[in-house]
Amino acid sequence: MNKNLDYNSIIGLTLILFVLIFFTYLNNNVNFNSNNNNKLSYNHQEFSKKKEFSFTKNRKKNDFFLLENNVLKIKISSLGGYINELLLKKYKAYDSSLSHHGKNLYLINNSNFLYKLSFFNNKGLNINTDTLYFQPVSLENNKVSGIKTLIMRAKNPYGKGFLDYIYTIGEKNQYDIGFSIRTKDFSSLGEYRSYINLEHKIISLEKDRNWENSYTQVYYSTSNNDDLNNFTSVKYLSEKKTEDKNIYGVNWIADKQQFFSFIFIPDKILKNVFVRSENFSSGSFLKRIQMKTFINTVKNEEFYFSFRLYFGPLDLNLLKKYQNGFENIIPFGWGFLKWINKYFFLVIFQFLEKTNLNYGVIIILMTIVVKLILSPITYKQYKLSAMMKLIRPEIEKLNDKYKGDILKKQRAIMELYHNVGINPMSGCITTLFQIPIFYSLFKFFPTIINLRGKSFLWVEDLTSYDSILKLPFFIPFYGNHVSLLTLLYSLALLIYTKLSNDGRKDFSQNENDSSIPDMNFILYLMPVIMLLFINSYASALSLYYFTSNIINIGFFFFIKEFMLNKNKVFIYKNSRIIK
Structure with missing residues (x-):
């Protein structure tokens, strides 16, 4: 030399x-090939079957009901009782015809976010909530707390009793909504088990779809005890390839894209959640995220399960207010680069x-x-x-x-x-x-x-x-x-x-x-x-x-x-x- x-x-x-x-290798070498080598630890093989994530497509005409505050506008479907549309009022999506962010920003639209609760017993009786019709029975507005509560009710198709979906939303600038599920007089099912099944196809919202996809992935927090505020770590699934994973001791799971996120926040730690992340190489969707978890039921007791759903921006100060480690899903880099x-x-x-x-x-x-x-x-x-x-x-x-x-x-x-x-x-x-x-x-x-x-x-x-x-x-x-x-x-x-x-x-x-x-x-x-x-x-x-x-x-x-x-x-x- x-x-x-x-x-x-x-x-x-x-x-x-x-x-x-x-x-450049990390961000641009996106691999869209599937990686299905992970084995499922659940005893029930239906967790790995695609039909378990299918939802009814040929639906009858149904009604829609609105919940709204300063930052969110939510449309809830009577068929299935799920959120049909969710609009972020303070943000816009990129419009290629205008060459800037000029169209309404929907995190949920065109059936890209579907979820159902399934009940089944040893006699072969099965109830899937995506086939039930829900009707509003109560809409309350608490003037003191500013919380609006909508109760949607569906009848038990096998006899007496009913099932309630309860949605709550804050009056002002809250990006999270409460969601509770409860049964009444479901004794006709006898002893039954239940699970929640969710499918989320993430919509592309930015100018550069490939760049946006490189920032889209699943994050999750786990804990070794029953304290939701005592999370031990925040981990993530691959953003480059299809991945299946069983997650134990779940505090929350986030479907994160470049600037926005959906976060599933149960009131109690979930012992086992199956998650699958799959890339789309083209089109208006970036990824398909599928989640499934069994909900413990007690014999001769009514079913009740409650959680919160965050639909909002990846704003550091906003996420810190939840005091649950949500701010760690913002990809500031690894190690000391994040600190810088x-x-x-x-x-x-x-x-x-x-x-x-x-x-x-x-x-x-x-x-x-x-x-x-x-x-x-x-x-x-x-x-x-x-x-x-x-x-x-x-x-x-x-x-x-x-x-x-x-x-x-x-x-x-x-x-x-x-x-x-x-x-x-x-x-x-x-x-x-x-x-x-x-x-x-x-x-x-x-x-x-x-x-x-x-x-x-x-x-x-x-x-x-x-x-x-x-x-x-x-x-x-x-x-x-x-x-x-x-x-x-x-x-x-x-x-x-x-x-x-x-x-x-x-x-x-x-x-x-x-x-x-x-x-x-x-x-x-x-x-x-x-x-x-x-x-x-x-x-x-x-x-x-x-x-x-x-x-x-x-x-x-x-x-x-x-x-x-x-x-x-x-x-x-x-x-x-x-x-």
Whole structure:
């Protein structure tokens, strides 16, 4: 390897390249093949049969009943008693004909969310609630609590008795609804068992369906005791492939997409829940999520089961209020990257959001604030790079002088470093420190719901890519469109690379520096790589990186012209220090 290579630059570029390749593989290599190797632990084989998840399609005309508050509008069907439509009032879905978020956002529509309760006994009698007709028997509005309660009742088809579905909804800005099931005089069934069966086909709501699908998956919380507030872990099923799983000790299960989620929250911990997640490769649905769980029944006692259903945004502050770990389903990244996003970038973003400026301007201001916070590290890195280039001629002389003695050469070089007051390893450390910050932004901008649907200049949605030209063909890694912000960022990175490289030549004081051609290839490859890799990422990410590189260019000139003077740098020469 050439002795004059800038090792810190090579290490930094290599790490960034590795991160980009790894991240792109995780997010774009979506595998739609089924993986059905998991064995079911239930004794009842019907859990693995598709017919158990089928619902009646040829239904008679039925009536619908409304429940509504400030944020939700719910339509409940008399046939099956299930929620037929659920509208989020404060949000819009992406409309391709308008090229922005302009149509009503339904989390439930066109029978994409179906659930039923099944009762069966040893005599072969079977009741499926999706075939029963429910009629409203009570609609109460508690003026004190503001809670509305709708009771839907269906008759027992095998004799006397009835079954109630009880829906409750808060008056104001509550995104969760209560749902209870109870029986009355179901003695004609004798001793029976029951289970709940749910099928949820998640609707695509965003501009980029494939990108949205990569953020859509099942999350769940489990516990080892009966305390719902004492959850032990939050786990998830694969977002890339079909997966079957039996989950034990369930606190809650969430069907999460990029910005919204449905969360199933039982009042008591469920001992065993079977879950299946399956991808759709095309169409208006992203995934099919199926859940099934047995409900314990006591002989000669009426059936009663209660839970809550959350249909709403993935808003961190909103989810934290439930104090049940729901905020952990927001994909801020893994490990310490999540901490960087939640306690560094999000804090800065929310502080600047109070200015009520355009969100594009907020991102620019956020970039400036982050750069100012990190400026001491950046300055040290730039200063080290400049000083290393200034003393390179001295290092070359030491290489020639101790060509046959590696140990003496290393000692002499380390003495040179000590006398000029630099630590060559500090450059590597600062580069490694900035890698997590670089990567965490890939997870930050596509998950912030406040940016969803927000425009800036020509950008329609800061959480999706901006497109100034649609290509008639697909380019691997790049895509089938041209993002102007990505082009601007790559151009700014190219200019900064050129300036840095010219600075290297100026500082090196060596016209025949043979390291330049080798470094040129590596340095100038980075803008091309970034152009390919982030063309389909959130435009907010490109805006942040573009602004960051503009600041880098200004910072480079400021340090070079005003804070570093090569005539004032002490160098080691002829066993003494000269100025």
